[in-house]
Structure formats: structure tokens, C-alpha cells
Amino acid sequence: MKDIKNTVDSQDLINNWQQVSKQVTQVCKRVDRQADGVILLAVSKTKPADMIATLAQQGQQHFGENYLQEAIEKIGILKARSESKDIVWHYIGSIQRNKTRDIAEHFDWVQTVERDIIAKRLNDQRPAEMSPLNVLIQVNIDNEDSKSGCLPEQLPELINTIKGYERLQLRGLMIIPAKADTNAFARTKQLFEEIQHSHPELNGWDTLSMGMSGDMIEAIANGSTMVRVGTAIFGVRDGL
Numbered sequence: 001m002k003d004i005k006n007t008v009d010s011q012d013l014i015n016n017w018q019q020v021s022k023q024v025t026q027v028c029k030r031v032d033r034q035a036d037g038v039i040l041l042a043v044s045k046t047k048p049a050d051m052i053a054t055l056a057q058q059g060q061q062h063f064g065e066n067y068l069q070e071a072i073e074k075i076g077i078l079k080a081r082s083e084s085k086d087i088v089w090h091y092i093g094s095i096q097r098n099k100t101r102d103i104a105e106h107f108d109w110v111q112t113v114e115r116d117i118i119a120k121r122l123n124d125q126r127p128a129e130m131s132p133l134n135v136l137i138q139v140n141i142d143n144e145d146s147k148s149g150c151l152p153e154q155l156p157e158l159i160n161t162i163k164g165y166e167r168l169q170l171r172g173l174m175i176i177p178a179k180a181d182t183n184a185f186a187r188t189k190q191l192f193e194e195i196q197h198s199h200p201e202l203n204g205w206d207t208l209s210m211g212m213s214g215d216m217i218e219a220i221a222n223g224s225t226m227v228r229v230g231t232a233i234f235g236v237r238d239g240l
Contacts, residue, residue, distance in 0.1 A: 008235045010054050016233045017042070017055055024227065027220045038220055041090055041209070043230030045070070049077040051234060056087055064111075064228055066093035068102055075106055092174075092228065094148055101125045109134040111174040111209055114150045116161045123165035132169040135162065136209055141188055142178040149175070152191055159195065163202060172207035172225070185210055185222035192223070 008016065025035040044052050045066040052063055052074060065071035071091070078084035090109040100121035103110060113119050113135045126133050137158060140149030150158055162170050173192050177184030192208050199205065211219025213232040220227065 010051075013051055013054055013234065014058055016235070017058060017060060020229055020232050023217065024220065027217045031221045033220070037225060039207075039226040041092075041226055041228045042233050043092065043212075043228050044074075044234065045093075045230065047234050049074040052087070053078060053081070053083045055233075056083060061086055062088045062090060062226075064090040064092040064230075066091075068093065068099050072102060072106055097121060104133060105130075107133070109136070109171075111136040112138045112148065113162070114138045114140075114148055114158075116158060119158075119162045119165060119168060123167040126167035128167075132167050134169050134171050134204075134207075136172050136174040136207060137162070137170075138174045138176075139188065139191070141175045141184050141191075142181050144178055147176060147178075155191070155195065159199065159202075163199070169204050170202060171204050172209065174209035176212075177210070185215075185219050185224065189223035 021040060024038055024040055028035040028038055039062055040060070041062045041064045042055055042060050043064040045064070071089070075084065075089060078087065088109065089107045090111055091103050091107045092111045095103065095112055095118050097117065100118060104122045104125040105127060110122060110133060113122070114137065119135065122133055122135070137155065138149040139155065140147050140151055143151060159170065162168055173188060175184065175188050188210060189208065196202070196205050207225050208223055209226040209228060210224045211227040213229050216227040216229060
């Protein structure tokens with residue numbers, strides 16, 4: 001398990017979260033969007049369960065985790081304390097085949113699906129008593145060798161495959177753009193809308209996850225419906 005430490009006290013944490021929430025509301029107003037159309041995903045990797053519980057008590061609902069075993073431990077702690085009822089868990093880390101069962105059993109969303117074999121395993125391993133797993137396709141929008149994700153030209157085939165899986169609900173796209181790419185958000189929004197128009201049967205196609213602590217304002221202005229914010233809420237990770 002990763003070394004988890006608390007880098008800000010509870011009041012600072014709440015203040016940070018309130019400030020980020022306010023920024024989301026302000027930018028939505030500025031670009032004539034409804035604030036409730038953008039979900040704030042608090043990226044809680046390397047942060048303890050107590051910090052998640054503190055924000056959940058304030059009304060934060062969506063939390064993102066990168067490290068599977070760490071996440072499972074925190075999910076278990078909060079469930080045992082009856083503090084996880086309203087939490088929606090997102091897996092936003094890389095996925096190897098040996099991780100799919102645990103992901104399918106513990107999470108509500110997966111944002112990093114990039115190939116069929118992973119989608120199929122998540123579908124086959126999603127417990128029947130749970131609702132379908134919400135999935136986003138991670139797109140390598142800048143074709144970077146260092147980044148995960150399918151290429152835009154690979155999307156049609158992957159979408160056609162995933163939409164046939166009964167235990168998955170395909171919701172949209174996720175990107176981590178190159179820092180030097182100033183129009184990645186706009187290009188991804190266009191891609192998202194093209195898919196929406198060409199696949200009217202995708203009734204759940206409603207989520208565009210893009211934007212983090214440093215670029216969430218630009219992302220929201222370009223149509224993001226979910227921003228993934230860690231540092232601005234929880235503080236820098238230990239050792240950074």
C-alpha cells in the first residue's frame with residue numbers, strides 16, 4: 001500500500017474544497033453553463049480515509065483513486081464506519097488484466113478503459129447484483145508514447161464493442177492532454193459530439209472527463225462535464 005499521509009488539516013481541507021467548488025461555479029457562470037452540469041471529482045490518491053470522510057460530510061460525493069489496493073482499503077474502512085453510503089468511487093488509474101475483478105467489484109465508475117480485453121473482463125466480472133459499471137474510454141488525444149489511451153481513430157471499433165456489454169454503461173471520454181497542447185479540450189469536445197450524433201443509441205453518453213487542478217478552468221470553458229482535482233483540494237503529494 002502507498003504511504004498515505006495527511007498533508008493539510010481538516011479546516012484547510014474544507015477551505016480548499018470550498019474554494020475549488022466556488023471556482024467551478026464561477027467559470028460555469030462566465031461561460032453560460034449550469035454549475036450542476038460539471039461534476040467535481042476529488043482525486044484522493046495517497047490521502048487517508050479520514051480526509052475523504054471529512055469532505056463527504058461536507059457534501060462531496062465523487063472520489064477518484066489511482067492505486068487499487070490502497071483504494072480497496074479505504075473503501076473498506078469507510079464502509080465499516082458507515083461513512084461511504086453516498087460516495088461514488090471512480091477508478092482513474094491504469095488497468096492491468098489482474099486488476100479487473102477487484103475494480104469491477106469495488107467501483108462505480110472506471111475512467112481508463114482503452115482496449116476491448118479490459119472492457120470484456122470488467123463486464124464479465126461485474127457482480128450481477130450491482131448496477132452496470134459506468135465506463136469512460138481514455139483517449140490518447142495527442143498520440144503521446146508516454147500516455148495510455150486509445151487513439152481517436154480506434155474509437156469507433158471500441159465503442160461498437162463496449163456498447164454490446166450488458167454489465168457496462170458507456171458514458172463518454174476521458175483525456176490527459178499534453179501540456180503544450182492548447183486546443184486538446186476543444187478537439188476532444190468535438191470528438192465527443194461527433195460520437196453523440198453518430199451513435200444516438202448511446203443513451204448514457206453524457207460525460208466528458210477533462211481538466212485537473214492546473215487547467216480545470218480552461219477545460220470547463222471547453223465543455224468538460226467532470227474535472228479531476230487532487231492537489232488544489234488535498235495539497236501536494238508527499239515527496240513532491
